[in-house]
Amino acid sequence: MSDIAVMTDSNCGLMPEEGRRYGICILPMPVLIDGNTYYEGVDITSEMFYEKQKAGALITSSQPSPGDVMGMWDRLLKEHDEVVYIPMSSGLSQSCASSMSFAREEKYKDRVFVVDNHRISVTLTHAVLDALNLAKQGKSGAKIKEILEQEAMDSTIYIAVDTLEYLKRGGRVTAAGAAIGTALNIKPVLTIQGDKLDAFAKVRGMKSAFRTMCKALHKDIETRFSHLYEKGLLQLGIANTWMDTEAIERWKQALTLEFPGMELTHIPLTLSIGCHTGPGALGIGTVRKHVL
Known part of the structure; x- marks a missing residue:
């Protein structure tokens, strides 16, 4: 049985610190506020965000940089055989498609499995917890990806x-x-x-x-x-x-x-x-x- 790390982004609603309690690796999503980049759950809280929003700040959502995504993969692969990464739905962000492209690089082939699970928020959290449970059952990264994508519309x-x-x-x-x-x-x-x-x-x-x-x-x-x-x-x-x-x-x-x-x-x-x-x-x- 391979040792699998399960990774997602903060679009699931859990912050990096909360993810550690579950054994999930969470990539903080960037948000642009008046031209400055903040990372969800790292240097901006929900309270700070909505205070700035109500005050009229110019706010746009963004996606993680390639370096942030692959940097976390590299760190995880030093300690795990495989990484299952479940980002926000491909229909809501380009992050999923970009990550799938990165995962085709030779160093990540057959080691990083990007799941297009069509989820966000609480439904994404459940997909991530499902991935943890499937890994505990001995499923491989490839099999976990297959199962979660088959069940994406559930x-x-x-x-x-x-x-x-x-x-x-x-x-x-x-x-x-x-x-x-x-x-x-x-x-x-x-x-x-x-x-x-x-x-x-x-x-x-x-x-x-x-x-x-x-x-x-x-x-x-x-x-x-x-x-x-x-x-x-x-x-x-x-x-x-x-x-x-x-x-x-x-x-x-x-x-x-x-x-x-x-x-x-x-x-x-x-x-x-x-x-x-x-x-x-x-x-x-x-x-x-x-x-x-």
């Missing part, structure tokens, strides 16, 4: 955006549309199904947005994922950008009541999503889990 995410301000700043909503939407208390609901972030619905108020997301999630569980649900192989997830503790606890309680008996994981939404949604966004979803 997840669904819905995200309610509390403010239109940051979609307007990013050019995804016009200034006029944002003004009208704000006046009407419109909350866009987005969805991530595999490799893309798409519009799903527009509703009035976060409570209506939550009901809309729950209805969609019920439908997914009853149709696409019924075979997994019946076998006890589905896990609930909830994630959020910056909001107070009491608010997220209320949403967690509401989700637990809506889906009784399902295990719930809470992980913050990554800054890569927060760049576009701003604070107060709420995501819910479900994902396949592996049972040892």
